[in-house]
Amino acid sequence: MSEPPSADVLYLPRWRPRGSRPGAHRGRDAGGLGTFRDQVPFLSLPDARRIDLRATLRDPFEGVHVRRFEARVPVEIWALVDLSASMRYRGAGDRMALAGELCAGLAASATRIGDGFGLIGCDAAIRADLTLMATRHRSAALAMAGKLSGARCAAGSPEGLLEAARLLFGRPRLVFLVSDFRWPPDLTRRVFESLALHDVVPVILADSAEDEGLPEWGLAELDDLEGAGRRLVFLRPSLRRRWIARERERREALTAAAAASGARRPFALVDRFDAQALSRHLLAN
Amino acid sequence: MSKHLALFGFALPLALWLLPLALLPLVATGRRRHAVPAVAAAPPDALARWIGATLTLAGVAAIAGLVLGLAEPYRVGERVTRIGIGAQVSMLIDRSGSMNETFAGRQPSGAEESKAAASRRLLAGFVGEREHDLFAVTAFSTAPMLVLPMTDRHEAVRAAIAAIDRPGLDYTNVARGLAMALSQFGTDSGISRALLFISDGAAVIDPRVQDQLRADFAKIRPNLYWLFLRTKGSPSIQDRPEGEDTPQAAPERHLDLFFRSLGIPYRAFEAEGPQAVADAIARIEALERDPIPYTEVRPRRDLTGWAYGLAALGLAVLVLAALAEADMSARRRVERPAEDAPLRRAA
Structure with a gap:
């Protein structure tokens, strides 16, 4: 990210970290x-x-x-970024650009107070080109976060997140799980279980065009980014209500899955990155 | 099935090679696609499935209709045989010179009409009264003239009858006229046949020809109607001549006797004026009421319009769908500034 993030993300680890190095x-x-x-x-x-x-x-x-x-x-802040094909979505905002902004904000906030920032991009496996071991070098962290927005997303399901969880063995860390969470329920459960050791903050990359921004009336041909085919929908107020209710249910299911493995409440990042909203969420939950 | 298929044809069958293009809508669509992270996010919707199937069908119909239209389909012409009420009527009309005279035996002048004109007027009304009558027109004077073979085209029959008051020709040769009028009947059996013989005089029939005629009448067995337009003062059919009763002396009487001897239904109408002719024709009309098979000709019909109509219908549906397409981007542009405003104040 060339421009500096608008504000710092404030966060409190849920656990008391050990260590002898001075930190924040x-x-x-x-x-x-x-x-x-x-x-x-x-x-x-x-x-x-x-x-x-x-x-x-x-x-x-x-x-x-x-x-x-x-x-x-100090603690280590990790961002596990889903790079599955659905992350290519552009609605009101560009989803990968949004992920990049978030990671840049996290990287800047973390390195500013001496915390390390690490990033692992995952599609079907860990993406080595988008992986950064935790570092306190601000420029390295920001550069990696900047690479995110141009990342290529091709694979269908982010199985690599399970590998990434294994990579984060040992001490607990503050892990931001960045994805749109359009996963099979089984994968959601396994990912959360594998990250149970850590303080996990699920960040849902949402888009207003996906629910609230849907038009009231009209025909639309939907094309699945993950290759599930095309489908014609006839938007009308009743369908729109059902659609939005369905999206809400999906988020509630995600909240339940997160709670089941001790993760925090998911934070919905809608359309654009708002550091203050994220800070409020992190301090409250 | 193949019998029905045989009814259709194409003027440009080569264009049908393009018909597989009609399958394109099954695999592709012209609608704008919206990439979404997961189509599963949309709730299942039966209505949309129906609409989708309809649009696919409309696409297939549009392309198939256009291709069929290019191939110019048609329905082949055919002749359909039906049963109606009517008869085969063969008219034998005297064209001898005396037909141009009035019933009074004079050249027509002023309001008077000749015998030919009167019979023309009344016969024209007779033709076309009933839809399924078949008519043939034969004229004769010295030699018979085939005016119109047996046909159901009443327009043509009326035209032929309209021509019978042209100035008459020569003498009266009944025998050959009768032979030709008989030959106008087809070979179909079980049909009511009528031979309408209109003349204002008669002639001697050669005994040799008589035998031939007898044989023909026995074979065809038409109902014979003789409309005798009698000139005032001339002998009637029944009048016995004074003196020798030979065919030469009273040809009308002997022709009548010949007709009676044929053994077929026969009636003679002796008309001495236009009104009498009209009455006679009305009675003939009333007598000839039997079922008759008639053929109806269906001409080859061009179906290109239907094909293009089908294509137009499909295209209209597609255009409606295109107009109903949701604009997924317009709404967002409206909403965003409103969201941004309070944040700037807070900052």
């Missing part, structure tokens, strides 16, 4: 200059600089107390 998030371990956490006896943490005089004087047994502070540690 409240860690599980004590140490450093973070928020006050608790007091421990001097003997367990013999750090004379942090003796809490007030607590020491208050102790009737005359024990010496030391303040402990939370360590601030």
